[in-house]
Amino acid sequence: MPVPCGTGCGKNAALKRPKTGDALCKECFFWAFETEIHFTITKGELFKRGDSVAVAASGGKDSTVLAHTLKTLNERYDYGLNLMLLSIDEGITGYRDDSLETVKQNRDDYEMPLKILSYKDLYGWTMDEIVAQIGRKNNCTFCGVFRRQALDRGAALLGVKCIATGHNADDIAETVLMNVLRGDIARLKRCTAITTGSEGTIPRVKPLKYTYEKEIVMYAHYKKLVYFSTECVFAPNAYRGHARALLKDLEKIRPTCIMDIIYSGETMSIKEEVTLPSQRICTRCKFVSSQEVCKACVLLEGLNKGLPKLGIGKSSKAKKMLEEYNARQNTLEQVIDDLNDTNIKKKSGKKRNGLTDKCNSKTCCSGNCNSTQNNMEDNSKINSLLDEYSLKETDKPVQQLNDVSDDEEGCSSSCGRLGGLGVGF
Template sequence: MAPKICVICSAERAVLKRPKTGQQLCRECFYTVFETEIHEAIVDNNLFARGDKVAIGASGGKDSTVLAHVMKTLNERYDYGLELFLLSVDEGINGYRDDSLETVKRNKEQYQLPLLIVSYEQLYGWTMDQIVEEVGLKNNCTFCGVFRRQALDRGAAMLKVDHIVTGHNADDIAETVLMNILRGDIARLQRCTAIKTLTDDSIPRSKPFKYTYEKEIVMYAYYKKLDYFSTECTYSPNAYRGYARVFLKDLESIRPSAILDIIHSGEAFELREEVKSKMPVQSNCERCGYISSNKLCKSCMLLDGLNKGAPRIALG
């Protein structure tokens, strides 16, 4: 059987089939289309301005490692004029986060980018290991998600950056759309599908991988031989997101475009004006000053529950 030839260059042997399009590509053409699509997402959506200081959310996993590599590559290739930093959050999970942060430290040297690590213990006085001891394995991801988001913002403020980029990919966003629909939380769809989010009181965030499939990120990391950490979080097997992920993978196996279809469906939802008028108004937490639609932000409410020994009341 004759080897398949790359459909783009028509010269080199194809070594992979793109999950997103089904195209048979050689390695170099895959690199080109992968990086070009991300560049176009950045330019088309005006994610950055020349001179911006940009923090890359770095966990050591495949998504953030590829993001750091691609952001540095594109910044130099297209002369964006950005000053890049790595920003990591140490949740305090022994045997998982401590190991992945060693990968981030190697990435710092490999990409020659400054690194700041902020920890839950430093910011909140609790590690995730201590929180799980207190609350068990059922609702621990709620605490971690709320704390991590605020920790990234606090770390970005320490770095005095203008922008945060995260490695959320198309699969992640489609999963979030499914979760919000299943929970009846339609109001969040517009925000969760936005490539860039901005409020008056927080540092802008964007997702350059919004249209990038997870499988292609893995393939890029593999062929580029990037250094990343691949172990799953110790506490994530019981996470609600895991069930949405399995469902999405089943859909993708039948219809590869399902991931982007779900994202576009989320984008198409619109709230009636009378519904918008009843939604909570965003202000600031009375205690820590973080953005909140209540007197206390979710982080402070969860911390109150932990510090009073009643974390389940805080969850409610």
């Protein structure tokens, strides 16, 4: 027997809302869904008339529904917003390259300009290359850090007032659980904020903060929106997956647990004696950071120096690794200088009793002179040093080994000086 729509519109219900349990027809569900997001936007004062807003678009259900809903509400309630799409290409073969095609379809469907930035252009690395260096255990750390900063860089290029992200209620509840399990007090305090960003930075807003993931899927399904649903090939190893599994188990027992967890995070207070890191500006890339050098620059420096684990774990561990690396590089430079000096002396020849110390097979002792012995000792020293510092012997002159310790090329990537993009950070 058909169930009538709970609003009394006279139509039969087509679905039961996961968030409230109400039986609604499709049209009433659309209206309730969009009205709740409109209420979130107006209550949180997320936008101002005339603002340029970049929608962080990945091609997934959340960003697709966000773009569609913002366009709809912008026209219905006359927000006066200038909406555009901002997408980040992480360089994940078989995932991001396909999802970007969906983003381009959204661009055409919603008539919004699209800007795509890639990790390769911004940092000189793709996620495929990073995973090849570090493995699959900590790859989400690199991707998350680089993606957050890439959005900031893209927003700066577009000159927008804020970035609208597709974080939904499930995402925020998962983040609360993750921060509780990790004891991350600083992130726990700000992860439920609907607007994030310090003074002088481009803020991020979450219009879908109180929207359930299941309802987003239902909205996209009944609206027949085009979105990309394949999971990232590196995501199964993410720590967030365990928090998501826990949340889904809790939701089966108590559907309201998602909102309860968010409310707990919003009302949680921190003891006064607990010191929290203050946001500042990174001395290298000039983007927001809680330390002198931001996490993105630390991770990038580790990749460029062959220390992919540099930014993983505690900062004290990273400092120790850098000190050991710099000590090794300084020692290597001194060794190379010594080898260069030896090479120059051998070429010029040492004068002994007014004569040069060069072996002449016509007049000398068939290779048994002091000069030949010195050459053998020098070659033995060079070979042992090459082995010690893991340098392969080549046909190039010894002085060209200085390229091994040249880090100037890595500096431009770490500081984010992107001539090709016309931006100097």
